[in-house]
Amino acid sequence: MSVLLETTLGNLVIDLDLESRQIESYNFLKLCKSSFYQFQCFYHLRRNSAVEFGDALFGNEYRKELRLHNTSVEGILDSGNVGPKLLRSSKNSGTDTETIEFGDVCALVKVKEDSKPLIGSIIKIALCENITSQDGIVKFGHIIKTCHETLKAVNNSSVDDSGRPDVDIRIKKAHILHDPFPDPSGLMNYEIALPLLDIRLPVDLQAESLDYAGPKIERDIRQKELTLEIMGDIPYIGIKPSERVLFVCKLNPVTTARDLAMIFHRFGEIISTEIVHDKDTGTSLGYGFIEFSSKESCEAAYSKMEGVLIDDRRIHVDFSQSIKKITTNTV
Numbered sequence: 001m002s003v004l005l006e007t008t009l010g011n012l013v014i015d016l017d018l019e020s021r022q023i024e025s026y027n028f029l030k031l032c033k034s035s036f037y038q039f040q041c042f043y044h045l046r047r048n049s050a051v052e053f054g055d056a057l058f059g060n061e062y063r064k065e066l067r068l069h070n071t072s073v074e075g076i077l078d079s080g081n082v083g084p085k086l087l088r089s090s091k092n093s094g095t096d097t098e099t100i101e102f103g104d105v106c107a108l109v110k111v112k113e114d115s116k117p118l119i120g121s122i123i124k125i126a127l128c129e130n131i132t133s134q135d136g137i138v139k140f141g142h143i144i145k146t147c148h149e150t151l152k153a154v155n156n157s158s159v160d161d162s163g164r165p166d167v168d169i170r171i172k173k174a175h176i177l178h179d180p181f182p183d184p185s186g187l188m189n190y191e192i193a194l195p196l197l198d199i200r201l202p203v204d205l206q207a208e209s210l211d212y213a214g215p216k217i218e219r220d221i222r223q224k225e226l227t228l229e230i231m232g233d234i235p236y237i238g239i240k241p242s243e244r245v246l247f248v249c250k251l252n253p254v255t256t257a258r259d260l261a262m263i264f265h266r267f268g269e270i271i272s273t274e275i276v277h278d279k280d281t282g283t284s285l286g287y288g289f290i291e292f293s294s295k296e297s298c299e300a301a302y303s304k305m306e307g308v309l310i311d312d313r314r315i316h317v318d319f320s321q322s323i324k325k326i327t328t329n330t331v
Contacts, residue, residue: 002141003032004175004249004287007042008168009157010150013285014105014141018180021140023090024107024119026181028140030073031121032174033183036066038192042169045159047127052108054122059168060195070108070120077186086110086118091138100126103143103151109136127155146279168200175318177249177286243295244271245320246302249287251275252311257288263310264290268297289320 002016002025016025031037041059044052055069066076068084075085089109100106108122117138124137143151157165248260257273264270275288292298298319305317 002029002176002178004177005037006172006175007150008170008172009153010147012147012150013144013177015144016105016141017139021090021138022181023087024138024140027072027087027119027121028107028123029176029179029181030184030187031076033176033179033189034073034076034187035174035190035192036073036076036121037171037174039195040171042154042165044163045154045157045165046163047155047159049128050124050126051154052122052124053171054108054120056121059164059170059198059200062197063193063195065190065192068121070110070122072120073184073187075120076190077184079186079188079190084120086120089117089119089138091117097132098139100128100131100137100139101142102126102129103145103148104139105141105143106137106139109138111136125151125154127151144278144285146276146285164200166200167202175247175249175287176316243319244292244298246290246292246298247287247318247320248290248305248315249318250313250316251284251286251288252313253284253286255284255311255313259310260288260290264292264301264305267292267301267304269293 002018003014005012005014016028018025036056037053039060040053040056042051042053043055043058044050056063056066057069066082068075068082070086071084072087074087075083089107091109104126106124106126107119108124109117109119111117119138125143154169157167157169159165246264255275257275260275261270261273264273269292271291271293273288273290276285277283278285290298290301292301302317302319305315307314307316309315
């Protein structure tokens with residue numbers, strides 16, 4: 001497993017073809033690591049066909065950071081000179097054919113006059129079954145079956161004439177589960193501002209926003225709260241994602257929830273631990289969550305456990321964007 005995308009509809013775990021599609025996998029991993037995809041929209045949704053993401057300006061036209069429709073990681077390595085730069089794809093133009101299935105993850109390919117296929121940030125996820133690969137894409141991974149219910153929810157979303165969902169489906173955060181490639185010089189983690197102006201909220205929240213008649217500054221605050229309600233997976237206005245839940249990834253498959261509880265217990269009382277497993281095979285997906293009884297314990301673990309070796313794997317820790325209750329595989 002390589003990448004976990006936390007979206008407003010649920011998690012999507014992507015298993016990348018790190019051997020056959022090294023260029024595409026490298027590019028996607030480094031864009032994720034830079035936070036390029038944070039808060040981006042899903043768009044061009046065609047039911048039982050495909051959905052796309054990766055145009056940073058779609059649904060966020062007024063963003064200040066990384067104002068790019070399509071770029072490879074090469075275009076964002078110099079923060080003072082950001083611009084669209086594409087990478088040569090591993091696909092041989094016109095010669096590669098492959099079967100595309102539901103959940104396959106593909107890079108959009110652009111072919112220039114010299115016939116060299118190039119890739120950037122735009123990703124297409126297949127929502128179809130067993131079709132021959134089209135020109136203009138190269139498959140480099142797939143959504144694991146455990147996450148297909150989330151993908152089916154994406155597929156069933158209502159859209160406007162342009163294929164944009166009537167209620168935004170956005171990427172809250174991209175977590176790297178496994179990255180075998182060294183970072184290029186200049187790679188940095190960008191701070192992406194929360195989009196506020198072009199947000200499509202559920203109907204009930206739209207009504208709340210329109211009905212609010214306070215002063216402009218209060219309306220702006222209200223709009224931000226409503227946006228956070230969607231982007232932060234918040235069930236009620238004013239409640240933030242839990243500051244007591246730690247996200248842990250890059251775990252060895254042999255590491256158990258009980259192991260995590262024993263290791264992290266030194267930072268404070270633990271309410272629950274969870275390691276996410278494939279529902280078909282029972283195999284660990286290499287990531288999980290730890291819920292502490294206090295914010296201070298969670299912060300202490302975050303500050304001390306990054307890169308620590310557990311069962312011969314150096315783990316990565318981060319604060320969870322979701323407040324969904326941990327209910328399975330708990331200790």
